[in-house]
Structure formats: structure tokens, C-alpha cells
Amino acid sequence: MPITTTKNNINKRKRNDFEKNEDDSDDKGQFDVSVLLPVHNALPHLTSCLLCLFAQEKVRLEIIIVDDSSTDGSFERIGVCKRAYETLKEGEGGEWKLTEDEKEEKEDVGNDFYANKVECNLREEFAHLEEEERGNDDTYERIVRKYCKGKRHKIILRKLERSKEVRSGQGLALNLAYSLSTCEYVAEMEADDMRPQRCFYELLNALKLREDLDATFSQISLIGDLPSSNAPQEGWIGMERFRRWQNSLTCGTTEMAPGRYIEIPAMRASGCYRRSFLEKKMNLNKEGEGGIRIYDDLWRIGDEVVDFAVSEEQRTCSSLKRNPNHWWPVDVSFLHRAFNSGMRCHKVERPMYWWRQYAKQSTKVHDRCSLERLRAAKVHYMLKEDGPLGFAALFTADGDTDAEVRDVDALANSSEPDSSAAKIKNSPRGSKEQKKLIIRVFGRGETLNAYVADINREIELIRAKEKEEHYARHKKPLDATATITTTDEDDDTYQPKLLYVVEKRDEMPGLPKRKRSKENGLDKNTKLCRLFAFGMQKAREKILRVMRDDFDTGGLDWFVA
Known part of the structure; x- marks a missing residue:
């Protein structure tokens, strides 16, 4: 049967027979971190994931597991492990101890639990368990008792x-x-990944130490189908290169925010977030809709994009309809939205998220994880109103406010001298002084052509939406046959908020670039953005050497890949 939800209350779900009433008891404040674990057909790796969570030390977790219609026995496996953990008394379990040799080795490495033998042994044990996925319930009850101490964490299923x-x-x-x-x-x-025993303790401490931070992330390690000399895994070299690049971004927001246009700068699931940030900056529900909706989940079905992170009732709402080009993975959407909203973050310089590699993982088989979809997301969030190349970021600092920009057409004819309308009328936007953004894209071959095509497509979508909203405000019909251009010179009532000019430069990365100070025609109404579409780190380093102080990092110059 399909799920049923109401628009404002996602909590009303069918409960499970073996769930206990104390799942809903009022024990707010007794736990340190809420851990969200979505599960869908996660065997054989699910058991390792559960043990990692149940065995966490020095922190009390509220572990919330939602099984999404699994058909491989995942839901039943969670139930077995949950019951086994809940039968443990406080302090009971976790009998596994270090050998004398391992104790000596632990003394040598101090408290660095990432390197000591305990974690190495746990990895080996978990890997062995994966081969026993068809074991009976007693097997998993014994394993839970072996590694996990009771009454530390609360489990909701x-x-x-x-x-x-x-x-x-x-x-x-x-x-x-x-x-x-x-x-x-x-x-x-994630239900197929693993973590060391004190990762949430470390992430929580790092976040608490910095009140200015919204989130902390960690470095990652790759586990799973590791390559061997006899049978190297296809694609492993690329994933290892990605791991090294992502782990190198240790300067927090200053590196990770611009890094999102090259690749994913941090594993979303490796992060620990303040609830206040999520609810204030990441809530997708509009004012008046009620409730909190942090995540979207976009898939293309036929000729339309559908958000499956909402109820069936909400999916029919016109405000949630998406353009057919706007669909990409959950983590891509989440991180772009977070950085566009001003997320301040830090990355702990230890690999506390172990990302499993295997042939059928979503990053390898889902079409929405393709380079084409990731590139479309980068362009969309870069040009979006709250993005680095959105109108607000480019021009409000020069005197135009968001309110002035939104209301200029409706209020420009007002004659009240002290009203905001008068200010709008006298502003550059109100006087129809056109703002202009030149987007100059450097690159080679197919990558360059693809970025230019995606940018032009996104501009067309921005224009179409802007024009539709303009005519809706003025209650005028929009001629469906009209051609929407970047200037709309034939339309004396509609003026685009921003005039885009896209330029393509097919150049090698080492060639000298014209300095921004030498460009003609740049003023407070005209901005020049330079995008460098080079995927290799060496090429980007070469460009930085050539441009030196002329590269406006995090402002008008960006690397994309």
C-alpha cells in the first residue's frame, strides 16, 4: 500500500508491532546527538553499520532508523539487533578486550583511536560478519553483546x-x-558505511568549541571492495583521487564553499549540524505550511521532476513542481543549499567516516549521479538568486536591496516622497538602469562546451520564471509563443533583472589571462565573472600561479569541474 501522510504532520505513520511505547517517552535532553539512519535494502552491510552506532563511546545517541520499504530482510535485521541491544543492562556487554600486545601498542599511539589496534580489529570483525549475513538471530545477539555496552543509546525504529x-x-x-x-x-x-567508536563524540566536541560554526565534518576513508594486484577495481583510482582531494579541504568554509563547484567538498553524512541552523536556513517548507522539511529528493519521471521527499498530497502542489532539468542527488542539493545560505563549517582532520565502495552503490549506478546531473546542479545553484552569481550577491552591496529589486515594477510609479517606492524609483534599478553580468568561461573541448550550454540553458529558465512572475503580478497573460530573449527589447513593460552575456574561451590553463583591472566597461552596473572549467588539480594550480593576486576567490572567479 502507498504511504499516507498529511501535509503538516509527517509523524503520523504506521507503527511496527515490536516498537515499544517508551520510544515516544519524554526524555528530551538525556541524549547528545540525534543520528538519522535511512535504510533501503541495505544487506549485507547493514549489520556493520548498526554495530558502529550501538558501540559509540563517550556520547549518548538518539538513533532514529527509518526503513524505506526494504524487501531484503533489512527491517527484520534491524529488529533483531535493536532487541538484542535493548536487553542489555546498563554497563553490560562489550566484553571484548585488548590483548597484552595490543595494550602496549595502544600506549605507543596514545589516545589516537583512529590508528590503534582496537579499530583495526573492529574493521576485521565487521568484514567477517558481512559474510555471515544469513546467520540466525542468536549470531547477531551474540555480536551485539560482544561489542556494545547497554543503556547508552536510545533506538527508534x-x-x-x-x-x-x-x-x-x-x-x-x-x-x-x-x-x-x-x-x-x-x-x-548511511546504512552501508561505517564509523570509528568515538566519531560522534569528536564531532560534537569540535562543534561545541566553536559557537560560530553551524556544522562540523570529518575526513573520509574508503572501505569495501578494495583493489588487489590481481583484480584492480574499476573506478577505484578515481575514487581514491576524490578522497585525497576532499580530505585536503581542511580550512573549513573558505575551502569547502568554493570547492563545491569542483566536487562534493564533504560527505553530507559525515557531518554534525546544529538544529537551529537546519531549521532556520534549510527548511524547505514555506511560511504558513507548518512543519520542518530539511531534505528534498528529486527524480525525473517522464517529462517532469518529482520531489519524493514529500507526501503524495504535497507532490500535487503546484509550488513544488520542478523544471525537468533540475534533478540531482540528495547530498548535492543539501550541500549547495547549505553553502548558499551561509553555512559556516569546519572539517576535523581525521578520517571518521568510512565510505564503502561496491559495484552497485548509488554513486556508480544511478543516472542522477552522472557528471551531467552534477554539472547542472553546480550551474543552477551558482546562478540562483541566493548563489554567488545571483543578483543579491552581485549588486545589493552597491545600493540595491532585495526589497527594491522585487517591488520595483509594482511601486516605481508611486509619488509618495518618503515611501520605499520613492527610493525604488530613484534607484538604478527603478530608473531602468540595466544590471549586467558577463560570464566568461575558460576551458577545453567537451567540458567547456558542456558548461557553456548548461549556463545558457539555466539563463533561459531564469528568464522564463522571471517573466512569468512579472506578468502574474501585473495580471497580464503571458504569450506562450513569445520568444524570451536576454533583453526583451520588444517588450516595453518587462525588463530582466539581470542581463547575461556568456563568453567562451577555449584556452590552455597556463596562458596569461587579461587582468580584471584592464577590462573595459566594468562599473557598478556591470560585473565580470570568470569560470575556469578544469578538472585536474595541476591545471588549477597552474592558473593560480599565472593569475596570482588577480584571482577573486569566492567572489567573481571560480573553478568548476
């Missing part, structure tokens, strides 16, 4: 049921898990 016709994804399960969470700090976990 829910199950979503969807019809087979409904596309599955993490978004709906994550939103439900979030709605059940109570802690001030919120983290995530």
Missing part, C-alpha cells in the same frame, strides 16, 4: 511502506527521522 510505482530515495525517510529527533545536534549515517 519506523517503517515506511510505498507502492512499487513510487520511486524510492532517502529524502522522505530522512525527513521522517528528523521529525522524530529531539537533540540540539543532528547527524546522519
Whole structure:
């Protein structure tokens, strides 16, 4: 049967037979971090993931697991491990101890639990368990008792049921898990990955030490189908290069924010977030809709894009309709939205998220994880109103406010001298002084052509939406046959907020670039953005050497890949 939800209350779900009433008891404040764990057909790796969570030390977790219509026994496996953990008394369990040799080795490495033998042994044990996925319940009860001490954490389990016709994804399960969470700090976990025993303790401490931060992330390690000399894994070299690049971004927001246009600068699930940031800056529900919706989950179905992170009732709402070009993975959307909203973050310089590699993982098989989809997301969020190349970022600092920009057409004819309308009328925008953005794209071959095409496509979408909103405000019909251009000179009532000019430069990365100070025609109404579409780190380093102080990092100059 399909899931049923109401628009404002995602909590009303079918409960499971073995869930206990104390899941909903009022124990807010007793736990440190809420961990959201969406699950869908996660065997054989699920057991390792659960043990990693149940065995966490020096922190009390509220672990919220939402099974999203699994058909491989994942839901039943969670139930077995949950019951086994809940039968442990306080302090009971966790009998596994270090050998004398391992104790000596631990003394040598101090408290660096990432390097000591305990974690190495746990990895080996978890890897062995994966081969025993068909073991009976007693096997998993014994393993839980061996590694996990009782009464540290609270486990909440829910199950979503969807019809087979409904596309599955993490978004709906994550939103439900979030709605059940109570802690001030919120983290995530993927059902096929692993973490060391004190990762949430470390992330929480790092976040608490810096009141100015909204989130902390960690470096990553790759586990799973590791390559061997006899059978190297296809694509492993690329993933290892990605790991090294992502782990090198250790300067927090200053490196990670611009890094999002090259690749994903941090694993979303490796992060720990302040609830206040998520609800103030990341809530997708509009004012008046009620409730909190942090995640979207976009899939293309036929000729339209559908958000499966909302109820079936909400999916029919016109305000949630998406352009057919706007669909990409959950983590891509989440991180772009977070950085566009001004997220301040830090990365702990230790690999506290172990990312599993295997042939059928989503990053390798899902079409929405393709380079084409990731590039479309980068362009969309870069040009979006709240993005680095949006109108607000480029021109409001020069005197135009957001309110002036939105209301200029409606209020420019007002004659009241002291009103905001008069200010709008006398502003550059109000006097129809056109703002202009030149986007100059440097690159080579197919990558260059693809970026220019995506930028032009996104500009067309911005124009179409802007013009539709303009005519809706003035209650005029929009001629569906009219050609929307970047200037609309034939339309004496509509003026685009921003005039775009896209230039293509097919150049090698080492060639000297004209300095910004030598450009003609740049003033407060005309900005020049330079995009450098080079995927290799060596090429980007070469460009920085050539341009030196002329590269406006995080402003008008960006590397993209």
C-alpha cells in the first residue's frame, strides 16, 4: 500500500508491532546527538553499520532508523539487533578486550583511536560478519553483546511502506527521522558505511568549541571492495583521487564553499549540524505550511521532476513542481543549499567516516549521479538568486536591496516622497538602469562546451520564471509563443533583472589571462565573472600561479569541474 501522510504532520505513520511505547517517552535532553539512519535494502552491510552506532563511546545517541520499504530482510535485521541491544543492562556487554600486545601498542599511539589496534580489529570483525549475513538471530545477539555496552543509546525504529510505482530515495525517510529527533545536534549515517567508536563524540566536541560554526565534518576513508594486484577495481583510482582531494579541504568554509563547484567538498553524512541552523536556513517548507522539511529528493519521471521527499498530497502542489532539468542527488542539493545560505563549517582532520565502495552503490549506478546531473546542479545553484552569481550577491552591496529589486515594477510609479517606492524609483534599478553580468568561461573541448550550454540553458529558465512572475503580478497573460530573449527589447513593460552575456574561451590553463583591472566597461552596473572549467588539480594550480593576486576567490572567479 502507498504511504499516507498529511501535509503538516509527517509523524503520523504506521507503527511496527515490536516498537515499544517508551520510544515516544519524554526524555528530551538525556541524549547528545540525534543520528538519522535511512535504510533501503541495505544487506549485507547493514549489520556493520548498526554495530558502529550501538558501540559509540563517550556520547549518548538518539538513533532514529527509518526503513524505506526494504524487501531484503533489512527491517527484520534491524529488529533483531535493536532487541538484542535493548536487553542489555546498563554497563553490560562489550566484553571484548585488548590483548597484552595490543595494550602496549595502544600506549605507543596514545589516545589516537583512529590508528590503534582496537579499530583495526573492529574493521576485521565487521568484514567477517558481512559474510555471515544469513546467520540466525542468536549470531547477531551474540555480536551485539560482544561489542556494545547497554543503556547508552536510545533506538527508534519506523517503517515506511510505498507502492512499487513510487520511486524510492532517502529524502522522505530522512525527513521522517528528523521529525522524530529531539537533540540540539543532528547527524546522519548511511546504512552501508561505517564509523570509528568515538566519531560522534569528536564531532560534537569540535562543534561545541566553536559557537560560530553551524556544522562540523570529518575526513573520509574508503572501505569495501578494495583493489588487489590481481583484480584492480574499476573506478577505484578515481575514487581514491576524490578522497585525497576532499580530505585536503581542511580550512573549513573558505575551502569547502568554493570547492563545491569542483566536487562534493564533504560527505553530507559525515557531518554534525546544529538544529537551529537546519531549521532556520534549510527548511524547505514555506511560511504558513507548518512543519520542518530539511531534505528534498528529486527524480525525473517522464517529462517532469518529482520531489519524493514529500507526501503524495504535497507532490500535487503546484509550488513544488520542478523544471525537468533540475534533478540531482540528495547530498548535492543539501550541500549547495547549505553553502548558499551561509553555512559556516569546519572539517576535523581525521578520517571518521568510512565510505564503502561496491559495484552497485548509488554513486556508480544511478543516472542522477552522472557528471551531467552534477554539472547542472553546480550551474543552477551558482546562478540562483541566493548563489554567488545571483543578483543579491552581485549588486545589493552597491545600493540595491532585495526589497527594491522585487517591488520595483509594482511601486516605481508611486509619488509618495518618503515611501520605499520613492527610493525604488530613484534607484538604478527603478530608473531602468540595466544590471549586467558577463560570464566568461575558460576551458577545453567537451567540458567547456558542456558548461557553456548548461549556463545558457539555466539563463533561459531564469528568464522564463522571471517573466512569468512579472506578468502574474501585473495580471497580464503571458504569450506562450513569445520568444524570451536576454533583453526583451520588444517588450516595453518587462525588463530582466539581470542581463547575461556568456563568453567562451577555449584556452590552455597556463596562458596569461587579461587582468580584471584592464577590462573595459566594468562599473557598478556591470560585473565580470570568470569560470575556469578544469578538472585536474595541476591545471588549477597552474592558473593560480599565472593569475596570482588577480584571482577573486569566492567572489567573481571560480573553478568548476
